[in-house]
Amino acid sequence: MMDDKVRILVVDDEKVVRDGCDRVLTGKGYIVLTAENGQQAMDNLGSEPVDIILLDLKMPVMGGEEVLDKVGQQYPDIPVIIITGHGTIDTAVECMKKGAYDFITKPFQVDQFVIIINRAADKRRLEQQARRFQEQNVRNLYDLDLEKSRLKTIINCMANGVMVTNRNMEIVLHNPALMRLLEISGKIENPMPVTRIIENDSLLKTLKEMQSGESPENKLVSQEIRLDNNTIRAISAPAIGPDDGVVGTVTVLEDISAFKQLDEMKSDFVNMVAHELRSPLVSIRQQNSVLVEGLAGPLAEKQEEFLKRGVKKIDQLLELIKELLEIAKIEAGKHVQHLIPLDMEQIIKDTMALMKPRSDAKGIKLTSSFEDLRQIHADPKTIEEVFTNLITNAINYSPDSGTVDVSAKGLGEYIEIKVADTGVGIVPEELPKIFDKFYRVKHPKTREVMGTGLGLAIVKGIVDAHNGKIDVESVPDKGTTFRILLPVIDTDE
Numbered sequence: 001m002m003d004d005k006v007r008i009l010v011v012d013d014e015k016v017v018r019d020g021c022d023r024v025l026t027g028k029g030y031i032v033l034t035a036e037n038g039q040q041a042m043d044n045l046g047s048e049p050v051d052i053i054l055l056d057l058k059m060p061v062m063g064g065e066e067v068l069d070k071v072g073q074q075y076p077d078i079p080v081i082i083i084t085g086h087g088t089i090d091t092a093v094e095c096m097k098k099g100a101y102d103f104i105t106k107p108f109q110v111d112q113f114v115i116i117i118n119r120a121a122d123k124r125r126l127e128q129q130a131r132r133f134q135e136q137n138v139r140n141l142y143d144l145d146l147e148k149s150r151l152k153t154i155i156n157c158m159a160n161g162v163m164v165t166n167r168n169m170e171i172v173l174h175n176p177a178l179m180r181l182l183e184i185s186g187k188i189e190n191p192m193p194v195t196r197i198i199e200n201d202s203l204l205k206t207l208k209e210m211q212s213g214e215s216p217e218n219k220l221v222s223q224e225i226r227l228d229n230n231t232i233r234a235i236s237a238p239a240i241g242p243d244d245g246v247v248g249t250v251t252v253l254e255d256i257s258a259f260k261q262l263d264e265m266k267s268d269f270v271n272m273v274a275h276e277l278r279s280p281l282v283s284i285r286q287q288n289s290v291l292v293e294g295l296a297g298p299l300a301e302k303q304e305e306f307l308k309r310g311v312k313k314i315d316q317l318l319e320l321i322k323e324l325l326e327i328a329k330i331e332a333g334k335h336v337q338h339l340i341p342l343d344m345e346q347i348i349k350d351t352m353a354l355m356k357p358r359s360d361a362k363g364i365k366l367t368s369s370f371e372d373l374r375q376i377h378a379d380p381k382t383i384e385e386v387f388t389n390l391i392t393n394a395i396n397y398s399p400d401s402g403t404v405d406v407s408a409k410g411l412g413e414y415i416e417i418k419v420a421d422t423g424v425g426i427v428p429e430e431l432p433k434i435f436d437k438f439y440r441v442k443h444p445k446t447r448e449v450m451g452t453g454l455g456l457a458i459v460k461g462i463v464d465a466h467n468g469k470i471d472v473e474s475v476p477d478k479g480t481t482f483r484i485l486l487p488v489i490d491t492d493e
């Protein structure tokens with residue numbers, strides 16, 4: 001239908017009938033087209049849309065029955081209403097058998113005539129609506145299907161492994177890359193318990209926590225999994241359903257073995273360069289010290305000043321080299337090797353005594369307290385380094401005067417050591433980054449503090465190697481507290 005009005009083709013050789021129908025139907029809101037005979041009617045149908053045909057049977061050129069046949073073949077959807085005189089009712093009934101929709105006898109009773117036409121128009125409208133719905137339905141299904149297969153193609157072509165689990169920790173979606181990365185051959189049927197293909201405890205724990213809604217909604221968790229010679233990074237996130245609840249998890253896995261290898265090569269390189277730099281620097285420093293101390297003859301004031309400045313710079317360089325070598329050792333897992341039973345109180349006291357000149361110079365008070373300490377298994381050299389670093393930071397990143405307090409106490413299976421200062425503090429956005437290598441917070445009050453940004457990376461490396469934990473709390477302009485937990489020696493051993 002071109003417009004919303006129903007178009008009726010009246011086919012009759014009698015002009016009176018045509019005009020009469022036109023008048024009545026136009027008055028009822030229909031659009032009326034007319035034809036004098038069957039041939040004209042067929043021509044009409046071929047050139048413009050028609051919704052209902054009113055068809056006289058007895059006409060010259062092409063009779064109604066022939067038209068009915070043709071319409072039945074070419075336009076089966078258009079309802080045909082036969083116009084018939086009393087004498088031709090039998091023929092009209094025949095026509096109904098052949099597919100006519102209804103018939104109406106001449107002379108028409110206007111009311112009845114309109115009822116029949118309205119009914120035919122309703123039928124036509126309903127049929128067209130039904131067809132439109134059906135077409136739309138087919139199109140929607142097609143779109144949906146297309147979307148699904150598109151998504152499937154994308155996921156299947158991804159180089160990264162994808163694994164989606166439902167609320168019951170069952171895999172409901174995965175891709176070929178996942179199978180490749182986890183070196184699983186054969187098919188896996190979805191849904192399947194995730195434990196059947198994932199053996200890594202920490203990944204399973206993460207998925208469980210996400211499932212139970214324990215971890216924050218938008219939290220991504222990144223983990224490294226060792227598989228034979230490969231290292232795989234798994235990044236997981238909870239999947240949130242329409243009602244905002246957790247409905248499962250999505251994990252993307254990536255092979256990072258090549259990066260790991262590169263990282264090792266880079267560490268080896270840094271290690272080598274640092275070693276090569278250290279020996280000549282140490283000998284330059286020794287020779288300069290000889291000069292500064294006047295052992296090679298007296299120096300003029302300016303000469304001494306320049307030499308001293310040079311020695312200070314060399315010391316900074318040696319410090320950097322030392323830290324680079326330490327980081328390289330920690331990353332290679334070779335730094336913490338000789339664990340012996342240790343008394344932390346003594347170690348902390350010794351370290352604090354070493355730091356005292358520095359804190360005195362800044363007018364900072366160093367305090368400490370110890371409570372219920374048990375021995376731990378640790379490497380004394382590296383554990384000392386942890387506290388040297390933390391206390392040096394506490395002093396460096398505090399304004400003159402203030403307090404640095406070291407407190408240690410037993411806490412179940414751990415001892416807890418806190419290093420608290422009353423310094424410049426660290427803003428929350430920076431906190432997650434301070435343990436990264438070379439990361440230094442830009443703060444107007446601590447711009448002149450020399451450093452490499454390696455200290456905390458070393459501290460964390462050493463604490464991790466002792467199976468300990470480290471975290472930090474800080475309030476800008478108030479102070480910072482680093483907290484370390486180290487496992488005590490199990491007395492049942």
Ligand SMILES: Nc1ncnc2c1ncn2[C@@H]1O[C@H](COP(=O)(O)OP(=O)(O)O)[C@@H](O)[C@H]1O
Pocket residue numbers: 389393394397398421423424425426434439440441442450451452453454455456457480
């Ligand atoms: N106690 C602290 N108070 C305030 N900021 C700190 C403290 N400890 C560390 N930081 C910040 O963390 C950064 C990284 O520390 P670190 O790894 O020891 O490197 P470095 O001291 O060589 O800069 C420091 O540059 C500093 O900005």
Ligand SMILES: [Mg+2]
Pocket residue numbers: 389392393451453455456
């Ligand atoms: Mg430091």
